[in-house]
Amino acid sequence: MTTQPPIAIVGAGLAGAKVAEALRDRDYPGRIVLIGAEEHLPYDRPPLSKGFVQGKKTTDDITLLPPQWYRDHHVELMLGTEVTSIDRSAKTLTLPDGSTLEYARLALATGSAPRRLSVPGADADGVHYLRTVEQSEELIRVLGAGGRLVIIGAGWIGLEIAAAARAKDVAVSVVEAAELPLLGALGPEMGTVFAELHREHGVDLRLDSGVEEITTSEGSASGVRLTAGDTIPADAVLIAVGAQPNIGLAKDAGLDVNEGVLVDGALQTSDPDIVAVGDIAEHDHPLLGRRIRVEHWATALNQPRVAAATLTEHPATYDNLPYFFTDQYDLGMEYVGFAPRGEYSRVSVRGDLSTHEFVAFWLDSADRVLAGMNVNVWDVTDAITSLIRSGRSIDVARLEDSEIPLDQV
Known part of the structure; x- marks a missing residue:
């Protein structure tokens, strides 16, 4: 190890840990400092709304690398530490106690935070968000207590928690502003599939509904009043209305930002000594020919290999297609590709929608495959990816x- 300034990694989630791992896999000999706001070792977040909240996984199960790995690979951990600013000219990070850390190069992996809901009662006791282990543990206690859970938001986290709650016989209502669940991600054709799935399992699905207020009793959430006027009684409320990328640090440092931190195909920011990965990276995708920002596990898992190459002056190109998965009740699903609502012509299906064993394909006007989703049909993701990459009708x-x-x- 040298005594030169380190490669510093700000953000100790999946993306940050994987950057450190990828640097050592490339035999980078210098110092690496991994800085994270949470006290925990880096851990995997998808189980927080799946296996962990269901009691099928423990904290050890979701921890990415054991403590010994960081010691053996000489990765310095600064946990429970939130960087307050970046001085790009001096190449330093300011820490909460006012001290600074000099860096040679920098990886930003600051992730996302849950979007807050600005309605009366949103800060009451019994109102929950989900992003951290502690928040998932609190939801475990909520589900164990039974009663009535109202979930605001029918996105991935909201629906996965609904499934976990129904497995424990908790009464669940889901309130969604759109006319179908997952409308932005999947469009109406497949949004209907998930609406029917949850209704089949006893979820009270309130679609095309706005929230006026979270009602309270003695300071604790007691219900959700809709803009239509009716109130859904609740013993607990989960707000799951999406995530907000943590780009404040990058923006304040003068990096180019939009909805995320702007990066090129090699994940380099507007500063050649800084890369950005994971939720915050608004990436110039060479295959799709546009900038995209993908808040899914596979992005945080796979981008760090390219980021590490760029940090060590061997720039590669990140051209992986977006990928995500979900498990709800007896439905397991994988999705690969990119087909935003309004940018595809139709959805084609092989298999049986009614039995939840099918593959759906999003096609453009020339019958080229833009994306595919396999539901309870396995080992086809590579074939779907090949169809997308071929670009042929x-x-x-x-x-x-x-x-x-x-x-x-």
């Missing part, structure tokens, strides 16, 4: 024929 009849392997379409 597809014979839709063959695409929908389950007897024809996808790699022969």
